[in-house]
Amino acid sequence: MSELVTGEAVALELRPARLPSRALAVLLDLTVAMLVYVVLTIALVAATASLDDAAQIAVSIATSVLVLVGAPIAVETLSHGRSLGKLACGLRVVRDDGGPIRFRHALVRGGIGVVEILMTFGVVACIASLVSARGRRLGDVFAGTLVVRERVPVVRTGFLPPPPPWLAGRFSGLDLSAVPDGLWLAVRQYLSRMQQLDPQVGWAMAERLASDLSARTGTPVPQGVPPAAYLAGVMQERQAREARRAFANGAAVGGPAAGGVHPADAPGSYEPPAGFPPVAAPPTAHVAQTAPAHETVQTAQPDEPSSDRPAGGTTGSTSFVPPA
Incomplete structure (x- = not known):
């Protein structure tokens, strides 16, 4: 490029x-x-x-x-x-x-x-x-x-499964500013292809990606949450923040919002786990905006398992099916 x-x-x-x-x-x-x-x-x-x-x-x-x-x-x-x-x-x-x-x-x-x-x-x-x-x-x-x-090959992105319902809003307090773009791309690629991977290989990749992601955010993976579900939940939180930032009316142009992701804030590069083909960031135009005044950032707390969450860390009745 x-x-x-x-x-x-x-x-x-x-x-x-x-x-x-x-x-x-x-x-x-x-x-x-x-x-x-x-x-x-x-x-x-x-x-x-x-x-x-x-x-x-x-x-x-x-x-x-x-x-x-x-x-x-x-x-x-x-x-x-x-x-x-x-x-x-x-x-x-x-x-x-x-x-x-x-x-x-x-x-x-x-x-x-x-x-x-x-x-x-x-x-x-x-x-x-x-x-x-x-x-x-x-x-x-x-x-x-x-x-x-002029004719650039179109990269088809696979469907990203949503996280389990009991993880909704669980990661709203994570600081995602230190997560590099290479790690986001690796997580997205894994989530779109995890059903095609061997269960053992997919589980190992999910653990590796979850460990890297938790190290970047500074918050450990919650106990009882499968690594694939953790990745899906954090990815959904990131997409929600990007959507709020993109559609915020009257926001002044400035630095990235708290918890947001910007290539300039991503220190270093990321080496995806073995088994991933080389990935390249798609052409994007980055516009940094500040968060709305009503949006607050909470610190992540290790919540206790909720009553509607299935016991043993399983995903329960949901469309998200992590690797066995």
């Missing part, structure tokens, strides 16, 4: 296109341009047969410049950064701030592209793209542009 900051100080997370996809797009564009050039050359040779050699050479040079330089500039300007090859590969040229390009951006990219792509057979462009952290060639650097991927 590449974080771009717009003029309104909004952070955008875009996925820059790398060398293989860009090279394929350029190859498609050049193939189409050469076909058009050959067709136009044949037509012009027939139309200018009565002219002398100098005039025919001038027409040929003008045609090559128009097709190989002028046409790509016009196409990128009119399509706002999408040539035929980029459209086929799901790419697009944007400005450094994420906005659409204009004629001057396309002109600089096209002019420098003649040297680094056509005259050097793409060697200079390949070297510049490999050296650049965001895969930019020299034309992108001087024009202030970036080629990004």
Whole structure:
């Protein structure tokens, strides 16, 4: 991901296109341009047969410049950064701030592209793209542009089972500000896949995640609460806080609310348990807001098992079924 900051100080997370996809797009564009050039050359040779050699050479040079330089500039300007090859590969040229390009951006990219792509057979462009952290060639650097991927694979998130009813509101006093995003992602992934895991493996993962989560919050897991139910309860509490913060009316923009989660407050990184595939944080735009005045934070107290809670720490009659 590449974080771009717009003029309104909004952070955008875009996925820059790398060398293989860009090279394929350029190859498609050049193939189409050469076909058009050959067709136009044949037509012009027939139309200018009565002219002398100098005039025919001038027409040929003008045609090559128009097709190989002028046409790509016009196409990128009119399509706002999408040539035929980029459209086929799901790419697009944007400005450094994420906005659409204009004629001057396309002109600089096209002019420098003649040297680094056509005259050097793409060697200079390949070297510049490999050296650049965001895969930019020299034309992108001087024009202030970036080629990004428009078609990003959609990650399907599984259903998160709700916690048992007797855990409702049990974790309202937890301090979740020290929990990193990597741990939240691991917990969410486990809850969405726990029914597909081997019972013993799933139970071990739940214990590991519950131990890490309790260490971050500073409050031990309540006795008699299964680790999977504990994870579901804390995750529900976190989602409830995020929903309250998002829909709070009249809240001033400032630091994170008490108990809230913000990437800047997540110290360090988190290594998920063995068996989890690598996870990456989805593109998000974080807006920190203060909590409403009526919202208070309570300290977590080790409550006694309630009368409506099943004995022995089982989940009872609920849709949540932790691993055996």
